[in-house]
Amino acid sequence: MSIITSVETHDIRFPTSQHLDGSDAMNPDPDYSAAYLVIRTDHEDGLAGHGFVFTIGRGNDVETAAVAALEGHILGLDVEELLGDMGATWKLLAHDSQLRWLGPEKGVMHMAIGAVVNALWDLKAKRAKKPLWQLLAEMAPEELVALVDFRYLTDALTPEEALDILRAAEPGREARTRQLLAEGYPGYTTTPGWLGYSDAKLSRLAREAVADGFKQIKLKVGDNLQDDIRRLRTARATVGPDIKIAVDANQRWDVETAIEWMGHLAPYDIAWIEEPTSPDDVLGHAAIARGIAPIPVATGEHVQNRVVFKQMLQAKSLEVLQIDASRVAGVNENVAILLLAAKFGVRVCPHAGGVGLCEAVQHLSMFDFVSVSGTKDDRMIEFVDHLHEHFITPIDVHDGCYWPPATPGGGSEMLAESLAEYTFPDGPVWTALNRQAAKNAVEAEPTKETVGS
Amino acid sequence: MSIITSVETHDIRFPTSQHLDGSDAMNPDPDYSAAYLVIRTDHEDGLAGHGFVFTIGRGNDVETAAVAALEGHILGLDVEELLGDMGATWKLLAHDSQLRWLGPEKGVMHMAIGAVVNALWDLKAKRAKKPLWQLLAEMAPEELVALVDFRYLTDALTPEEALDILRAAEPGREARTRQLLAEGYPGYTTTPGWLGYSDAKLSRLAREAVADGFKQIKLKVGDNLQDDIRRLRTARATVGPDIKIAVDANQRWDVETAIEWMGHLAPYDIAWIEEPTSPDDVLGHAAIARGIAPIPVATGEHVQNRVVFKQMLQAKSLEVLQIDASRVAGVNENVAILLLAAKFGVRVCPHAGGVGLCEAVQHLSMFDFVSVSGTKDDRMIEFVDHLHEHFITPIDVHDGCYWPPATPGGGSEMLAESLAEYTFPDGPVWTALNRQAAKNAVEAEPTKETVGS
Numbered sequence: 001m002s003i004i005t006s007v008e009t010h011d012i013r014f015p016t017s018q019h020l021d022g023s024d025a026m027n028p029d030p031d032y033s034a035a036y037l038v039i040r041t042d043h044e045d046g047l048a049g050h051g052f053v054f055t056i057g058r059g060n061d062v063e064t065a066a067v068a069a070l071e072g073h074i075l076g077l078d079v080e081e082l083l084g085d086m087g088a089t090w091k092l093l094a095h096d097s098q099l100r101w102l103g104p105e106k107g108v109m110h111m112a113i114g115a116v117v118n119a120l121w122d123l124k125a126k127r128a129k130k131p132l133w134q135l136l137a138e139m140a141p142e143e144l145v146a147l148v149d150f151r152y153l154t155d156a157l158t159p160e161e162a163l164d165i166l167r168a169a170e171p172g173r174e175a176r177t178r179q180l181l182a183e184g185y186p187g188y189t190t191t192p193g194w195l196g197y198s199d200a201k202l203s204r205l206a207r208e209a210v211a212d213g214f215k216q217i218k219l220k221v222g223d224n225l226q227d228d229i230r231r232l233r234t235a236r237a238t239v240g241p242d243i244k245i246a247v248d249a250n251q252r253w254d255v256e257t258a259i260e261w262m263g264h265l266a267p268y269d270i271a272w273i274e275e276p277t278s279p280d281d282v283l284g285h286a287a288i289a290r291g292i293a294p295i296p297v298a299t300g301e302h303v304q305n306r307v308v309f310k311q312m313l314q315a316k317s318l319e320v321l322q323i324d325a326s327r328v329a330g331v332n333e334n335v336a337i338l339l340l341a342a343k344f345g346v347r348v349c350p351h352a353g354g355v356g357l358c359e360a361v362q363h364l365s366m367f368d369f370v371s372v373s374g375t376k377d378d379r380m381i382e383f384v385d386h387l388h389e390h391f392i393t394p395i396d397v398h399d400g401c402y403w404p405p406a407t408p409g410g411g412s413e414m415l416a417e418s419l420a421e422y423t424f425p426d427g428p429v430w431t432a433l434n435r436q437a438a439k440n441a442v443e444a445e446p447t448k449e450t451v452g453s
Numbered sequence: 454m455s456i457i458t459s460v461e462t463h464d465i466r467f468p469t470s471q472h473l474d475g476s477d478a479m480n481p482d483p484d485y486s487a488a489y490l491v492i493r494t495d496h497e498d499g500l501a502g503h504g505f506v507f508t509i510g511r512g513n514d515v516e517t518a519a520v521a522a523l524e525g526h527i528l529g530l531d532v533e534e535l536l537g538d539m540g541a542t543w544k545l546l547a548h549d550s551q552l553r554w555l556g557p558e559k560g561v562m563h564m565a566i567g568a569v570v571n572a573l574w575d576l577k578a579k580r581a582k583k584p585l586w587q588l589l590a591e592m593a594p595e596e597l598v599a600l601v602d603f604r605y606l607t608d609a610l611t612p613e614e615a616l617d618i619l620r621a622a623e624p625g626r627e628a629r630t631r632q633l634l635a636e637g638y639p640g641y642t643t644t645p646g647w648l649g650y651s652d653a654k655l656s657r658l659a660r661e662a663v664a665d666g667f668k669q670i671k672l673k674v675g676d677n678l679q680d681d682i683r684r685l686r687t688a689r690a691t692v693g694p695d696i697k698i699a700v701d702a703n704q705r706w707d708v709e710t711a712i713e714w715m716g717h718l719a720p721y722d723i724a725w726i727e728e729p730t731s732p733d734d735v736l737g738h739a740a741i742a743r744g745i746a747p748i749p750v751a752t753g754e755h756v757q758n759r760v761v762f763k764q765m766l767q768a769k770s771l772e773v774l775q776i777d778a779s780r781v782a783g784v785n786e787n788v789a790i791l792l793l794a795a796k797f798g799v800r801v802c803p804h805a806g807g808v809g810l811c812e813a814v815q816h817l818s819m820f821d822f823v824s825v826s827g828t829k830d831d832r833m834i835e836f837v838d839h840l841h842e843h844f845i846t847p848i849d850v851h852d853g854c855y856w857p858p859a860t861p862g863g864g865s866e867m868l869a870e871s872l873a874e875y876t877f878p879d880g881p882v883w884t885a886l887n888r889q890a891a892k893n894a895v896e897a898e899p900t901k902e903t904v905g906s
Contacts, residue, residue: 027550058522058551059562065518066561069511097480098511104704104732104755107560108519109512152731155708155740251557255608278605279557280760282735283767287608302557307733314736 002043002079007071007116010036011064012414013057013424014355014387015433024195025222026250030056032387033424034355035063035112036414039119041079049123050413051115054326054354059108060424066112069099074116083124087146090117090332094149106304110329117330118360122410132331132410133366137173141166144371148336149306156310162339169374176370184401185365186380188216188246190353192235195220199234206238213400216244216271216380222252225264232268244271251275251302255284259291272298272320279303285317296320301327301351306336313344322351322382325360331410334364342373353384358395359411362402390418455496455532460524460569463489464517465867466510466877467808467840468886477648478675479703483509485840486877487808488516488565489867492572494532502576503866504568507779507807512561513877519565522552527569536577540599543570543785547602559757563782570783571813575863585784585863586819590626594619597824601789602759609763615792622827629823637854638818639833641669641699643806645688648673652687659691666853669697669724669833675705678717685721697724704728704755708737712744725751725773732756738770749773754780754804759789766797775804775835778813784863787817795826806837811848812864815855843871 017029034052041047053063073093074082082089093113094105102109125132136144145162189212192205202219209217219235221228228247235245247270253261258276265273273295277284279302289297300322303309312318321341323334341348350365352358358381365381381402388394392413396403405411424430470482487505494500506516526546527535535542546566547558555562578585589597598615642665645658655672662670672688674681681700688698700723706714711729718726726748730737732755742750753775756762765771774794776787794801803818805811811834818834834855841847845866849856858864877883 026553030551030554056551056554058549059519059555062515062519062522062562063555066512066515069515096511098483098509100479101483101509102512102516102561102564103559106556106733106757108555108562109515109560111555152707152734152737155737254605278760280559280758281605281764283764284605284608284760304559305733307731307737311734311736 002041004039004074004077004079004082005042006040007068007075008038008040009064009068010034010038010419011060011424012036012355012419012422013060013430014422015429016386017057024220024248024250025252027056032355033057033060034414035060035067035115036419037067037115037119039074039116039123041123043079045127047123047126049119049121049126051117051119051122051330051410052326052356052412053111053115054357063108063112066108067115070112070116079123082120083127085146086117086120086124086332087148089120090147090329091149093117094329105307105329110305111326114326114328114330114333117332118325118410118412121331122412125410126408129408131363131405131407133363133370133404134177136331136335136363136367137177137370141170144335147332148339149332152307153310153336153340156314157340157343161343165339165342166371169371172374173370176374180366180369180404184399184403185362185369185376187214187383187397187400187402188218188244188349188380189214189383189385190218190248191383191385192217193219193248195223199231202231203234203238206235210239210243213398214243214383215400216246218246218248218274218382220250221247221265222249222261225261228265232265236268241269245269246271246274246298248274249276251278253277255281255287255291258288262292262295266292266295270295272296274298274322275302280308282308282311282315282317285312286315289317289319298322298349300324303327305329306333306340309337310340313340313346319346321346321348323348323361323364324351325357325364331364338364338368338372347377347379348373349379350381352382353386355387356391356412356414358383358388358397358402359391359393362395362405363411365402366404390414455494457492457527457530457532457535458495459493460521460528461491461493462517462521463487463872464513464877465489465505465808465872465875466513466883467875468882469839470510477673477701477703478705480509485808486510486513487867488513488520488568489872490520490568490572492527492569492576494576496532498580500576500579502572502574502579504570504572504575504783504863505779505809505865506564506568507810516561516565519561520568523565523569532576535573536580538599539570539573539577539785540601542573543600543782544602546570547782558760558782563758564779567779567781567783567786570785571778571863571865574784575865578863579861582861584816584858584860586816586823586857587630589784589788589816589820590630590823594623597788600785601792602785605760606763606789606793609767610793610796614796618792618795619824622824625827626823629827633819633822633857637852637856638815638822638829640667640836640850640853640855641671641697641833642667642836642838643671643701644836644838645670646672646701648676652684655684656687656691659688663692663696666851667696667836668853669699671699671701671727671835673703674700674718675702675714678714681718685718689721694722698722699724699727699751701727702729704731706730708734708740708744711741715745715748719745719748723748725749727751727775728755733761735761735764735768735770738765739768742770742772751775751802753777756780758782759786759793762790763793766793766799772799774799774801776801776814776817777804778810778817784817791817791821791825800830800832801826802832803834805835806839808840809844809865809867811836811841811855812844812846815848815858816864818855819857843867
């Protein structure tokens with residue numbers, strides 16, 4: 001028997017706003033960040049579980065505090081018992097009646113629970129000496145169903161239906177594992193499409209994306225219609241008719257605006273429109289989907305939990321479901337969402353990018369292919385070429401595909417040096433930036449003083 | 454000109470779990486708590502704005518950290534400017550693109566924004582020397598519309614429609630103010646109905662409720678069907694046929710369970726069923742509403758924001774809309790929700806109880822009566838007789854009604870002594886409880902040691 005001896009948290013921030021990487025219509029100046037945790041045990045194997053919540057800067061301290069607040073739920077507990085029944089472990093965290101009040105099951109506290117759950121899965125996979133996708137893909141259908149909290153889901157998906165889906169996929173597991181290792185899993189790239197980039201940079205990056213084997217790129221839209229049309233025209237001229245172009249409005253519009261705006265973009269053969277409006281608006285997405293058909297609606301990176309995804313499937317709000325590794329309460333809830341998508345026959349194309357989201361979410365898509373939906377048709381994982389160098393197992397993306405990681409774990413472990421370097425606000429990177437900012441302020445001061453006094 | 458000089462936060466907790474006050478099917482042992490803040494200025498009037506988020510214990514530290522994280526958004530700013538355009542001030546907080554990532558507009562961070570917004574309204578009302586309900590009720594329709602963020606609402610309510618609603622209510626404002634002062638605003642009581650209470654206590658408290666002039670009581674249900682039937686029978690026998698009895702499942706059920714369970718309770722003439730399922734489940738509530746008609750569905754205390762309320766109105770998920778003073782982003786968002794309810798002709802019966810929720814939310818119902826819906830018909834504010842003694846202006850409830858407060862402010866200011874006494878974990882109340890708990894643990898230790906080693 002071993003027990004959990006520490007839960008260590010880190011407020012990690014990368015000063016990405018300095019380069020406008022990641023800028024879109026709602027997020028003009030993100031500093032990609034992670035509320036990061038390490039779970040250690042007293043086992044002689046020395047293995048630790050790593051997890052995080054991705055945020056975009058301010059508030060990462062609040063998210064880190066939320067993760068730290070969960071320490072008491074697992075510290076001192078029996079590791080084998082926790083990892084042996086991850087369904088029960090999930091409920092231990094998500095069903096805490098007092099913490100539930102802070103959601104329930106949404107926002108800061110729910111994401112913090114997700115980070116802890118993912119860290120435990122990372123540890124479980126390392127102990128099993130398998131990458132997470134393989135660990136999940138090899139679990140028995142009954143074990144997978146036991147991971148899921150079916151509360152609030154049974155009007156759309158019962159445990160029996162989930163079991164049927166998983167059993168139906170069971171015979172093909174081995175063949176699809178071989179296929180996955182041989183073919184990889186398709187990716188698409190958002191790297192060319194940030195709003196902060198010039199048309200020349202967009203064009204150059206789009207050309208590179210095609211050369212790199214991607215079959216789809218994505219452009220941010222929603223800030224200015226004429227700009228969007230010009231950028232789409234540039235992109236389409238660059239990549240030709242055979243490469244798909246998706247667009248992403250990052251929640252910028254109301255229902256009517258979305259329908260009208262997309263009417264103007266429709267001539268450019270749009271693969272999907274992502275986040276046209278509030279991620280909470282199930283009915284709004286459904287109205288938009290009807291209003292802009294046949295352009296598919298995609299959403300999910302901000303969808304708070306399985307209950308909202310359930311409704312989006314019931315109401316036909318989306319045709320492309322975008323899971324996120326760090327928005328919901330971890331692997332367990334994402335297994336529930338993959339099962340819902342399979343039940344409704346909707347394709348899953350994960351959100352990624354940020355910090356470590358690519359590294360983490362690829363495991364879920366690969367597991368889905370092998371043991372849930374059994375298909376990669378028309379599915380792909382978002383790829384953004386940012387910050388991968390900070391992870392012990394950076395994604396392996398080439399020829400337009402993600403290639404299955406072989407390293408044990410869930411993919412979320414950052415390099416110890418990166419944790420030290422980018423700690424906010426006291427790590428060397430932020431200390432230097434703050435020193436520079438203070439220096440700039442002092443240099444600007446005399447003028448201000450004169451005006452002010 | 455004056456500026457904001459400090460934002461002071463307090464983690465305040467009352468050990469209510471010791472008495473099972475407030476226990477229900479999902480919350481067996483709440484410690485009613487407040488993530489509390491005080492905003493001070495350098496103005497010579499010495500006035501301060503007070504606000505809070507109500508929570509039920511664990512996690513109150515995280516909520517307090519979230520409130521503290523907003524300090525930088527208002528510290529040093531011009532008070533007159535902030536209070537002069539509360540619509541712009543709301544957006545300053547709610548539209549912070551980096552903080553938005555933590556929701557958007559839900560959970561810990563959104564509630565923290567609500568506490569800051571409410572504290573600013575408290576300050577604004579104190580400066581105007583008016584109770585908040587009156588301050589709001591006297592604002593021009595154009596000013597009220599300017600408080601609302603219509604983003605994501607316009608498919609259900611446009612600024613023009615909101616203006617029409619407010620203008621239509623304008624001529625009757627004075628008469629209804631007189632009526633409110635003369636008649637009070639009806640309340641109903643949940644005091645008899647907690648799950649932790651014996652049948653004898655339920656019966657005694659129900660009798661007292663009727664004697665106190667209440668026309669409705671509410672019982673917690675959802676833990677055990679036979680218990681629910683027995684308790685309802687007891688309550689109905691006690692209060693007779695003319696007093697309404699509502700029931701509250703606190704999110705316990707899935708859709709089918711809710712419909713089935715309510716079929717068994719229907720013979721007891723149920724005024725409404727509250728929170729039958731997940732507060733996120735717009736479509737689930739609508740299915741339940743259809744399945745149990747004509748019993749009305751009520752919900753709202755956990756509804757995260759105006760976007761979800763909008764959909765619940767569009768989908769006919771509820772017949773009774775229960776606003777909460779500290780769940781959404783403060784007064785501004787509740788004004789939006791009151792306008793939505795008026796547009797859809799749905800009655801509003803606020804959630805209250807907890808810590809200070811009665812004190813805060815009464816202002817919104819009274820404002821609604823005077824200047825929005827113009828009616829009190831079939832509407833009432835929840836009343837729970839807990840913890841009012843800690844507020845500088847405790848509610849005045851008698852003859853079954855809330856009586857309009859005359860003291861300037863929003864009602865959320867706690868006594869300085871209460872703040873000191875109930876600070877967690879270092880105030881005198883918790884220090885004593887922890888000392889007692891440690892003593893109990895030491896006394897229990899020898900046995901445990903023997904078994905364990």
